[in-house]
Amino acid sequence: SDNKKIKKAPIAVLIDNNTGSSGELTALCFKGIPNVKFLGSDSAGYTSANQTVYLYDGSTLQITSAFVKDRTNNIYKNFPISPDIQTNNAKSSAIEWIKSQIK
Secondary structure (H helix, E strand, O other): OOOHHHHOOOEEEEEOOOOOOHHHHHHHOOOOOOOEEEEEOOOOOOOEEEEEEEOOOOOEEEEEEEEEEOOOOOEEOOOOOOOOEEOOOHHHHHHHHHHHHOO
16 A cells, blocks of 8 residues: 555556466455556456365365455455456557556
8 A cells, every 4th residue: 555656557457267366366456456457358266265174085175265355345255356347358458548547
């Protein structure tokens, strides 16, 4: 919240169905910041933390132990992140949007 370098600069976060897990968590660090736009298509939806439990017979069990919440209190329970601007060409759309924000 105190980083002056990113408070005013337009920031475009590009996401699509290949943005998953740690990529989604990184993107969500920017969600809810006024000068940030998400562009592209829905992310993969791997927005949970899982724990492995080893059972006595050698098999394993994956248990979802946590979900992700962004700064706007939106909770992602293995749901994809939806972009602010849906586009098939996120890079071009991001360049256009950033140019429109520079005064």
